[in-house]
Amino acid sequence: xxxxxPEPRVDLALAREHGLSDAEWERILEILGRTPSFPELGxxxxxxxxxxxxxxxxxHLATLPTEAERQPAGTVGTVLIxxxxxxxxxxxGDGLAAIFKIESHNHPSFVEPTQGAATGVGGILRDVFSxxxxxxxxxxxxxxxxxxxxxxxxxxxxxxxxxxxxxxxVGVPTxxxxxxxxxxxxxxxxxxxxxLGLVEADxxxxxxxxxxxxxxxxxxxxxxxxxxxxxxxxxxxxxxxETEAKRxxxxxxDPFTEKCLIEACxxxxxxxxxxxxQDMGAAGLTCSSFEMASRAGTxxxxxxxxxxxxxAGMTPYELLLSESQERMLLVAxxxxxxxxxxxxxxxxxxxxxxxxxxxxxxxxxxxxxxTVVDIPVDPVAQSAPRYDRxxxxxxxxxxxxxxxxxxxxxxxxxxxxxxxxxxxxxLGSRQWVWRQYDSMVLGNTxxxxxxxxxxxxxxxxxxxxxxxALAASVDCNxxxxxxxPRAGAIAAVAESARNVACTGARPLALTNCLNFxxxxxxxxxxxxxxxxxxxxxxxxxxxTPVISGNVSFYNETAGRPIYPTPxxxxxxxLDDVARHAVSRWPASGLxxxxxxxxxEELGGSEWLWLRRGREAGLPPAVDLAAERxxxxxxxxxxxxxxxxxxxxxxxxxxxVALAECCFAPEPIGVRVALEPGMRLEALLFGExxxxxxxxxxxxxxxxARARGAGVAARHIGETxxxxxxxxxxxGRSWIDAEVAHLASIWSRALPRRLEEA
Amino acid sequence: xxxxxxFPGSNDDRDTRFALKxxxxxxxxxxxxxxRELPPGTNGVLLPGGFSYxxxxxxxxxxxxxxxxxxxRRFADAGGAVLGICNGFQVLCEAxxxxxxxxxxxxxxxxxxxxHVRVERAAAPxxxxxxxxxxxxxxxxxxxxxxxxxxxxxxxxxxxxQIALRYCDAEGRASAAANPNGSxxxxxxxxxxxxxxxxxxxxxxxxxxxxxxxTDGLVILGSLVDGARRPR
Numbered sequence: 001x002x003x004x005x006p007e008p009r010v011d012l013a014l015a016r017e018h019g020l021s022d023a024e025w026e027r028i029l030e031i032l033g034r035t036p037s038f039p040e041l042g043x044x045x046x047x048x049x050x051x052x053x054x055x056x057x058x059x060h061l062a063t064l065p066t067e068a069e070r071q072p073a074g075t076v077g078t079v080l081i082x083x084x085x086x087x088x089x090x091x092x093g094d095g096l097a098a099i100f101k102i103e104s105h106n107h108p109s110f111v112e113p114t115q116g117a118a119t120g121v122g123g124i125l126r127d128v129f130s131x132x133x134x135x136x137x138x139x140x141x142x143x144x145x146x147x148x149x150x151x152x153x154x155x156x157x158x159x160x161x162x163x164x165x166x167x168x169x170v171g172v173p174t175x176x177x178x179x180x181x182x183x184x185x186x187x188x189x190x191x192x193x194x195x196l197g198l199v200e201a202d203x204x205x206x207x208x209x210x211x212x213x214x215x216x217x218x219x220x221x222x223x224x225x226x227x228x229x230x231x232x233x234x235x236x237x238x239x240x241x242e243t244e245a246k247r248x249x250x251x252x253x254d255p256f257t258e259k260c261l262i263e264a265c266x267x268x269x270x271x272x273x274x275x276x277x278q279d280m281g282a283a284g285l286t287c288s289s290f291e292m293a294s295r296a297g298t299x300x301x302x303x304x305x306x307x308x309x310x311x312a313g314m315t316p317y318e319l320l321l322s323e324s325q326e327r328m329l330l331v332a333x334x335x336x337x338x339x340x341x342x343x344x345x346x347x348x349x350x351x352x353x354x355x356x357x358x359x360x361x362x363x364x365x366x367x368x369x370x371t372v373v374d375i376p377v378d379p380v381a382q383s384a385p386r387y388d389r390x391x392x393x394x395x396x397x398x399x400x401x402x403x404x405x406x407x408x409x410x411x412x413x414x415x416x417x418x419x420x421x422x423x424x425x426x427l428g429s430r431q432w433v434w435r436q437y438d439s440m441v442l443g444n445t446x447x448x449x450x451x452x453x454x455x456x457x458x459x460x461x462x463x464x465x466x467x468x469a470l471a472a473s474v475d476c477n478x479x480x481x482x483x484x485p486r487a488g489a490i491a492a493v494a495e496s497a498r499n500v501a502c503t504g505a506r507p508l509a510l511t512n513c514l515n516f517x518x519x520x521x522x523x524x525x526x527x528x529x530x531x532x533x534x535x536x537x538x539x540x541x542x543x544t545p546v547i548s549g550n551v552s553f554y555n556e557t558a559g560r561p562i563y564p565t566p567x568x569x570x571x572x573x574l575d576d577v578a579r580h581a582v583s584r585w586p587a588s589g590l591x592x593x594x595x596x597x598x599x600e601e602l603g604g605s606e607w608l609w610l611r612r613g614r615e616a617g618l619p620p621a622v623d624l625a626a627e628r629x630x631x632x633x634x635x636x637x638x639x640x641x642x643x644x645x646x647x648x649x650x651x652x653x654x655x656v657a658l659a660e661c662c663f664a665p666e667p668i669g670v671r672v673a674l675e676p677g678m679r680l681e682a683l684l685f686g687e688x689x690x691x692x693x694x695x696x697x698x699x700x701x702x703x704a705r706a707r708g709a710g711v712a713a714r715h716i717g718e719t720x721x722x723x724x725x726x727x728x729x730x731g732r733s734w735i736d737a738e739v740a741h742l743a744s745i746w747s748r749a750l751p752r753r754l755e756e757a
Numbered sequence: 758x759x760x761x762x763x764f765p766g767s768n769d770d771r772d773t774r775f776a777l778k779x780x781x782x783x784x785x786x787x788x789x790x791x792x793r794e795l796p797p798g799t800n801g802v803l804l805p806g807g808f809s810y811x812x813x814x815x816x817x818x819x820x821x822x823x824x825x826x827x828x829x830r831r832f833a834d835a836g837g838a839v840l841g842i843c844n845g846f847q848v849l850c851e852a853x854x855x856x857x858x859x860x861x862x863x864x865x866x867x868x869x870x871x872x873h874v875r876v877e878r879a880a881a882p883x884x885x886x887x888x889x890x891x892x893x894x895x896x897x898x899x900x901x902x903x904x905x906x907x908x909x910x911x912x913x914x915x916x917x918x919q920i921a922l923r924y925c926d927a928e929g930r931a932s933a934a935a936n937p938n939g940s941x942x943x944x945x946x947x948x949x950x951x952x953x954x955x956x957x958x959x960x961x962x963x964x965x966x967x968x969x970x971x972t973d974g975l976v977i978l979g980s981l982v983d984g985a986r987r988p989r
Binding site: 164165168169170171254255256257259260346347348434435436437438439440441442443444445446457459463465577578 | 765766767768769771772774775776778779791806807808810811812813866867868869870896898900960962963965966968969970
């Protein structure tokens with residue numbers, strides 16, 4: 001059928017090379033009733049890759065809550081678009097919707113850190129603006145091996161340059177994120193990019209090729225040979241020794257084209273000329289056209305000779321599978337072709353009609369006058385194989401969870417421990433990272449990087465104020481997930497929501513990026529299933545439905561998997577932006593109140609790891625009902641002006657959280673008295689969840705409010721002076737240090753290691 | 758009415774317009790880079806921050822050839838007020854409307870942070886709302902902001918009072934730590950000999966609202982609103 005230049009013989013052996021299983025090959029023969037052409041084989045291999053089809057994860061993801069608890073249409077918190085589209089959407093009032101998603105770009109970033117991370121940012125932006133939203137805030141969760149190692153430093157620098165280089169240039173602020181280090185990421189770093197966009201709720205666009213006869217337009221950058229099989233070979237297989245040879249499968253980003261594409265797309269979307277839009281992301285032209293046709297129950301007829309090409313002599317196979325960046329597929333209303341082209345030409349971008357929507361449910365692709373692809377849409381897009389893969393509880397899990405506190409030597413030098421914790425790469429200041437990101441462009445950044453959550457003001461596209469703001473935070477503690485995947489996932493949702501609540505915002509919904517090892521290993525699949533179970537429980541209990549997400553499997557090198565890392569990003573809404581809380585003491589003379597309960601919990605803590613060299617035990621328990629009461633209380637007391645400062649207690653425990661509150665911008669000390677009653681290291685450095693430090697002028701009123709809300713609260717100290725003093729009572733101290741001294745340790749943690757290399 | 762020039766790759770164009778409008782009540786219009794004339798009634802021109810044409814070559818090197826730059830040049834030659842912010846400053850230097858050049862930051866990395874500048878000369882149309890020596894807290898966000906001029910030229914600029922703003926600490930003292938990019942003589946902003954064209958690396962439009970970090974930028978934008986008038 002094909003008249004392409006010499007193409008390999010299509011058979012089972014070639015299918016296997018494409019990452020397809022024998023059973024999947026049989027299925028293809030069954031669907032087509034014949035042997036596929038070479039481009040057709042390529043299409044099946046990418047569409048049925050783990051990355052595009054979620055074949056190993058679907059059965060589990062289906063259990064997640066995707067609807068708000070109560071949603072009379074149109075009210076705040078209504079889920080307008082759930083998982084399955086480019087990104088999810090939730091109503092935030094004033095006729096607006098927040099659109100957001102997080103996505104992984106792990107393997108490309110390990111192979112080529114700068115371009116890998118840059119194109120990760122570019123991809124998530126396209127997912128958001130393809131829905132008609134203007135991207136207003138980016139966050140990133142990035143994880144590396146030990147930062148003392150030169151290779152990891154190279155990867156960190158590369159990834160930060162990639163995120164900054166792309167985000168800064170494209171004009172979308174990077175307002176927060178997390179940067180952590182652990183040996184499990186040495187051979188497989190994680191780069192998870194999150195973006196939040198804003199759209200008038202009645203102008204949300206979907207990726208659908210509706211309306212038989214409507215033109216299909218290709219817009220944006222030209223197609224080259226970059227990134228072919230990024231989805232199937234790079235993202236859907238483990239790393240081994242030949243990783244370097246995969247460099248050609250990484251794409252190259254062009255933020256300038258993306259910036260023009262954003263403006264041109266938003267303009268043409270508002271003109272009423274379009275029916276559907278989709279990013280050409282993983283698996284490029286193939287994935288976008290199949291998904292768009294499948295959602296609308298239509299087919300598409302396409303002529304590859306019309307596709308703008310950067311390289312000469314590209315074959316149908318290459319054109320269909322290229323992952324060249326900054327390209328979108330549009331379906332316009334018939335007759336609107338010219339007006340679409342006009343807008344794009346104003347921005348000096350290609351906009352070419354490459355095909356038409358058909359009514360027969362088939363994808364027909366022509367090239368040089370011959371039909372090179374002719375396959376039914378739905379069986380490829382929707383009937384991808386689904387696997388309920390075998391699961392097995394890891395044999396060593398009991399060993400991991402074993403921790404006899406009695407055998408752990410007590411802390412004899414609390415101040416030394418605090419200093420060591422503040423100097424830890426994963427706890428020290430990340431200013432070195434975020435100073436390289438433009439966090440201010442668009443002019444809405446109320447709280448930028450360095451706090452618990454980012455907070456951005458919500459304005460309509462024309463500048464009209466709403467008085468509201470959106471908060472967002474990305475979180476996961478992989479050590480906890482390794483010790484107990486279900487508990488770790490619950491804690492990730494709880495912490496992300498708590499961080500959002502610390503600004504005064506009410507958590508609305510979440511997105512997640514599930515980073516795991518090889519799902520064909522039963523232990524990994526068990527960890528995955530447990531994590532998803534935990535995510536679902538926590539999302540239900542906290543009223544934060546899952547509106548989008550991404551699964552990244554095969555995060556392992558030479559057989560060593562990463563720790564389970566279900567990164568969670570919660571987005572919340574603050575009704576009155578003028579009343580928000582900051583995460584540092586805003587003044588001296590305020591009373592400090594600890595909300596939540598401190599239990600004797602040291603399992604999986606930073607203290608246990610740094611001071612005793614152990615990663616063991618059960619992670620701290622999460623009481624989801626108490627967590628929800630705490631978060632609702634926070635929203636109330638911030639809104640009423642009672643609490644101008646709130647900071648989540650997390651890694652490093654209470655002592656580290658207190659120190660962080662003292663640091664910036666001008667050092668302000670604090671004197672704190674804590675009632676003993678448990679091991680000192682648990683009191684100071686234990687990581688019991690559901691705790692927030694707040695400062696207030698009226699502690700009595702706050703304690704009364706907390707009591708009324710059923711939240712444990714204790715008045716523990718006063719802000720002021722230049723020292724951090726923590727003891728059992730006034731006049732006695734476990735820790736008594738100059739804030740400036742602690743701040744310098746904390747702020748040097750990362751730069752000092754990068755300079756020493 | 759102010760004209761905010763919109764190049765492909767401009768990022769702070771809308772922000773500049775919002776700041777003028779919401780904080781100062783001044784009307785501003787985005788003017789497309791392919792236009793050859795400024796709109797009638799233009800009282801001042803702002804070249805915003807961003808990465809014009811991607812800035813894959815030298816920053817601002819492409820934008821100087823854009824059609825609208827001819828009109829901006831004529832406007833400046835006639836005495837109209839032209840303010841270049843960040844990338845706009847780079848464009849004005851490339852176009853020869855301002856002296857000096859902006860090179861890669863000394864630390865090589867992009868820097869986004871709040872810094873301080875000292876107003877070296879308080880005069881219309883850009884700094885009339887400032888006291889001489891007043892310290893302003895403004896954000897910077899750039900990778901190529903290191904001001905450079907030949908020694909003789911720098912001396913001439915100093916003598917002619919063309920150094921408009923200098924990096925300093927919160928008390929107004931110059932120091933290496935207070936200079937975010939290694940600029941020569943701590944120069945953060947310069948003006949032309951006639952005084953009607955100014956460029957600066959910090960972003961006054963992002964210091965126009967206490968909610969998002971501060972209002973010191975209104976000293977500069979407000980001066981422009983006070984002093985801008987249609988050239989003859």
